[in-house]
Amino acid sequence: MTLALAILLLLLTISFVIAFSRRSKAQRELTAQLDYLNGAFESLTNDATLAVLGSERLRLALDQLRAGVVIVDLAGQETIRNQVAKRYTDARHADSLVEGALTEALEVTSRGNPVDQTVNFSGPPSRMIQVRGRPLLHENQQIGSVAIVDDQTESVRLDRVRRDFVANLSHELRTPIGAIALLCDTLAEEEDPTVSKRLIDRISSETTRVGEIINDLLELSRVELDGEPRTDKVDPRSVISAAIDEYHPAADARNIEILWDFPAQSVQLKGDAGQLVRAVGNLVDNAIKYSEPGSSITVSAVIRSDSVDLSVRDSGMGIPRGEFDRIFERFYRVDKARSRETGGTGLGLSIVRHIAVNHRAEILVESREGEGSVFTLRMPKESTQ
Amino acid sequence: MSNTEETRTEFHQLMDEVRGDLVRMSGLVTEGISTVTQALLGNDIGLADQISSGDDEIDLLSVEAEEKCVRMLALQQPVAVDLRTILTDLRMISEIERSGDLVANIAKGIGRLQGVELDPRLRGLLDRMSEQALRLTSRAMDSYLDRDAGLASALSDLDDRLDELHNDFIETVFSSRNDRLITTQQAVQLAVIGRFYERIGDHAVNVGERVQYLVNGELPEHKGAQRARARREQGDVS
Numbered sequence: 001m002t003l004a005l006a007i008l009l010l011l012l013t014i015s016f017v018i019a020f021s022r023r024s025k026a027q028r029e030l031t032a033q034l035d036y037l038n039g040a041f042e043s044l045t046n047d048a049t050l051a052v053l054g055s056e057r058l059r060l061a062l063d064q065l066r067a068g069v070v071i072v073d074l075a076g077q078e079t080i081r082n083q084v085a086k087r088y089t090d091a092r093h094a095d096s097l098v099e100g101a102l103t104e105a106l107e108v109t110s111r112g113n114p115v116d117q118t119v120n121f122s123g124p125p126s127r128m129i130q131v132r133g134r135p136l137l138h139e140n141q142q143i144g145s146v147a148i149v150d151d152q153t154e155s156v157r158l159d160r161v162r163r164d165f166v167a168n169l170s171h172e173l174r175t176p177i178g179a180i181a182l183l184c185d186t187l188a189e190e191e192d193p194t195v196s197k198r199l200i201d202r203i204s205s206e207t208t209r210v211g212e213i214i215n216d217l218l219e220l221s222r223v224e225l226d227g228e229p230r231t232d233k234v235d236p237r238s239v240i241s242a243a244i245d246e247y248h249p250a251a252d253a254r255n256i257e258i259l260w261d262f263p264a265q266s267v268q269l270k271g272d273a274g275q276l277v278r279a280v281g282n283l284v285d286n287a288i289k290y291s292e293p294g295s296s297i298t299v300s301a302v303i304r305s306d307s308v309d310l311s312v313r314d315s316g317m318g319i320p321r322g323e324f325d326r327i328f329e330r331f332y333r334v335d336k337a338r339s340r341e342t343g344g345t346g347l348g349l350s351i352v353r354h355i356a357v358n359h360r361a362e363i364l365v366e367s368r369e370g371e372g373s374v375f376t377l378r379m380p381k382e383s384t385q
Numbered sequence: 386m387s388n389t390e391e392t393r394t395e396f397h398q399l400m401d402e403v404r405g406d407l408v409r410m411s412g413l414v415t416e417g418i419s420t421v422t423q424a425l426l427g428n429d430i431g432l433a434d435q436i437s438s439g440d441d442e443i444d445l446l447s448v449e450a451e452e453k454c455v456r457m458l459a460l461q462q463p464v465a466v467d468l469r470t471i472l473t474d475l476r477m478i479s480e481i482e483r484s485g486d487l488v489a490n491i492a493k494g495i496g497r498l499q500g501v502e503l504d505p506r507l508r509g510l511l512d513r514m515s516e517q518a519l520r521l522t523s524r525a526m527d528s529y530l531d532r533d534a535g536l537a538s539a540l541s542d543l544d545d546r547l548d549e550l551h552n553d554f555i556e557t558v559f560s561s562r563n564d565r566l567i568t569t570q571q572a573v574q575l576a577v578i579g580r581f582y583e584r585i586g587d588h589a590v591n592v593g594e595r596v597q598y599l600v601n602g603e604l605p606e607h608k609g610a611q612r613a614r615a616r617r618e619q620g621d622v623s
Contacts, residue, residue, distance in 0.1 A: 092530065093523045096405075096412040122419035317505045321512055322423055368513070370506030 055080075068149035072106055074142065085149060094121050098129055102147050105133030109145040118152075124321055127153045161329050168331035172213055172346065176206040216347040219278075220330070223354040229272035236269055236301040236310060236379075237262050243280040244299060247288060255293040258284070261300035267308060269379050271359045276377075279355040280310055282348040283375045287314035289344060290373075306381045307362075315372035324365050328353040352377070396461050399453050403474050404530075406450035410481045411526040413443050415519050417488035418585065422515035424492065425578070426508055428500050436492040443485035447478045454478075473599040477529065477592055484522060484588045487581045494578045501571045504561060510554045514582040517547040521589035528593055534600040540593035547586040554579045 059080055062069050068085030072078050081089070088099040098119055105115040115133035120126070130152050136144045180203055187199045244258050251258050269276070280299065287297040291314045302309040319327060323334050331346040352375075356363045360380055367373035417439050424432035454475050457463060463471060503511075521543050528537035555576055562572040598604045 092408060092526060093412050094416050096408045097416060100409050100412075121416060122423045124419070318509060320426060320508070322427070368509045370504065370509035 066151075068102075070102060070106065070147045070149075071136070071144060072110070072146075073144045074110070076106065076110055079144070085147075088149065097121075098131070098149060101129075101131040102149060105131050105147045106145050109133035109135050109147065112142055125153075125325060126322070127151065128156055129153075157325075164332070165330050168346070172331055173210065176210045176213075179206045180210075213345045213347070216345045216351065220347055220351050220354065223275065223351055223358065226272075226275075226358060229275055229355075229358045231270045232273055234269045234271050234273045234276060236267065236308060239269075239273065239276045239280055240299050240301060240310065242277045243284050246277075246281050247284045250285065251288050251297075254288060254291070256288055256291050257296040259296055259298045261298060261302075263301055263303050265303065267301075267303050269308060271379070272355075275355045275358065276310075279352045279377060280312065282352050283312040283377075286344070286348060286375075287312050287316065287373075290314065290316040292316065304381075308379045308381070309376050310379065311374055311376040313372065313374045318369035318371055318373055319365070319367040320369055321367075324367070327365070328363075392461070396457060396463070396467075399457050400467070400470065403450050403453050403471075406446045406453075407474065407477055407481065408526065408530070410443050410446045410450075410478070410485070411522060413439050413446075414481060414484045414488060414585075415522050417443075417485065418515055418519045418522065421488050421491045421495075422511065425495050425498075425511060426503075428495075428498075430496060433492040433495040437489055440485050440489040443482055447482040450478050451475065469599050469602070473529075473595045476595045480588045480591050480595070484585050487585050487588075491578050491581045494574055494581070497574045498571055498578075501567055503575075504566055506557055507554070507561060507575070510550060510557060511579075511582075514547060514550045514554060514579065517543065517550060518582045518585040518589075521547065521586045525589040525592040525596070528596045529599075532596070532600050534597050537593035537596035537600070540590050544586040544590045547583060551579055551583040 059082070062080065062082040063084075065082060065084065068088065069080065069082045070078060070085045071080040085102070088095055088102060091099050101117055101119050105117060108115045112135050114135065115131070117131045119129045119131060121129070128151075130150045132148045132150070134146050134148075135142045136146055183199050183203045183206070187196060187203070190196045190199060240260055240262070244260060248258065284297065284299060291297060295315050297312065297314040300309075300311050300313070302311065319334060326332050327334065328349045330350045333346055353363055355361075356377055362378040362380075364376040364378060365373065366376075417436055420432065420439075421436055423429065424436070454471050457471055461467075521540060524536060524543065525540055527533065528540070558567075558572050558575045558579070561567050562569060567575070594605055
């Protein structure tokens with residue numbers, strides 16, 4: 001009986017052990033599988049995170065571009081639009097035409113053809129915007145399209161300024177020198193003293209002209225090189241009176257009255273007195289040249305909350321609106337025929353602009369044809385005391 | 386159920402598209418105004434010729450936008466604000482399209498001026514009229530996009546300024562003619578061109594009135610119509 005009981009107990013124990021060991025084996029397998037799945041899941045999540053990070057990196061990098069970029073998939077759905085391109089969504093007025101060109105470019109590109117288009121705006125300010133569309137190919141299969149919006153206004157302008165400068169400089173220097181050479185040839189064979197006298201006068205005036213151009217060019221490069229001007233304490237009133245004194249004879253000769261308008265309170269600017277007198281003087285000189293005899297010009301200093309404005313106002317012929325940004329270029333002339341008559345070198349406003357840059361001042365132009373112009377040198381207050 | 390939802394989505398997409406078309410049409414008009422003025426003041430016949438292609442673009446957009454409006458009306462029978470929006474859009478399409486035609490008319494006028502050298506005062510006034518016509522056109526579009534009834538009603542004040550400039554311009558054309566700076570033909574052409582700028586302003590004011598209708602259901606014409614109706618009823622009584 002006892003034996004039978006003992007055998008039964010043994011059998012039970014054995015079956016328990018067997019069952020338990022089977023179960024734990026299944027469990028171990030299950031755990032292993034779970035581990036595997038877990039590992040796979042984690043690596044997938046890692047991959048996904050990496051992919052998200054990757055596309056996020058791409059997006060952030062594209063935001064740093066100066067050009068606008070829009071990427072679409074095959075269905076035409078936008079996948080990426082960078083910061084610059086976002087400016088054109090929901091754009092109004094002229095900018096809406098850029099968005100139109102963008103949409104069109106992507107449409108054409110979705111059929112596998114590249115697009116190059118330029119959108120010109122008359123402005124002001126005039127702008128030139130290039131829109132390019134390119135199909136995106138992966139192993140010769142189109143997987144989407146990209147459109148790139150590039151504002152080329154500034155680079156086109158710089159190219160033109162550079163080209164015009166070289167052409168104008170050689171023209172401005174060659175014309176008087178060519179004239180002098182011809183006059184000398186004629187003079188060498190001339191026997192009549194009155195004619196000789198006339199020829200010599202012409203040579204002298206042409207020489208003066210070359211001299212003026214060279215002086216202004218030197219002045220311009222000096223102003224450019226100086227960079228940081230001296231920081232003397234300058235009274236704007238003395239700047240204006242010095243500039244007016246210099247050009248009084250020229251104004252009297254054309255019967256033009258110069259008025260001035262100073263603030264009651266005294267204010268001091270920091271800067272190079274010589275340069276500031278030169279800048280205001282050049283503006284006064286222009287105002288005299290382009291005003292009708294009998295009219296008046298006004299030079300004023302106005303103290304504002306964060307700046308001091310030195311302005312020269314005339315009621316002359318005015319400047320066409322499209323020329324505002326070009327008049328500061330070297331040798332640029334709005335009306336070529338008339339400007340030679342008035343005798344400027346074509347460098348006056350370039351010098352003014354450089355002096356303004358040196359003093360961290362802004363230069364503002366308001367003008368209307370037939371009504372007159374106002375040039376303002378806006379000196380920042382932080383350079384005042 | 387999902388079918389109705391789909392049609393609603395398509396409906397709203399069409400509404401958005403029409404709005405986009407209007408924005409582009411207005412953009413082409415404002416850009417056209419500055420280009421045509423540049424061509425006029427610079428005597429640039431080549432640039433003037435380019436303007437007609439911009440007008441073709443406006444015509445295409447107006448045809449497409451109108452078709453979309455008709456489709457929405459026919460298939461959706463919209464009511465309330467949706468209906469008012471579509472009716473406003475339809476009227477705006479024709480106003481903006483007409484402004485585009487006026488820009489093209491100015492461009493044609495440039496050729497007939499035969500390269501006249503305009504005196505600075507005339508040039509300055511043309512520049513000012515162009516600026517004001519451009520401002521009116523873009524403010525009208527702003528009032529529509531922002532549903533701004535205040536701005537829309539202020540457009541007529543801006544237009545008064547354009548009318549004043551137009552009067553000054555006509556006077557200056559006469560005095561230029563008297564001083565024999567321009568021929569009679571040129572004076573007539575200039576007066577016609579001035580009138581085109583002035584008309585662009587009127588179309589912007591019309592857009593503004595439509596925007597007021599869109600926002601609060603009122604039109605300036607309603608007052609006149611009310612008076613006429615009252616008179617008609619009185620006539621019936623007597």
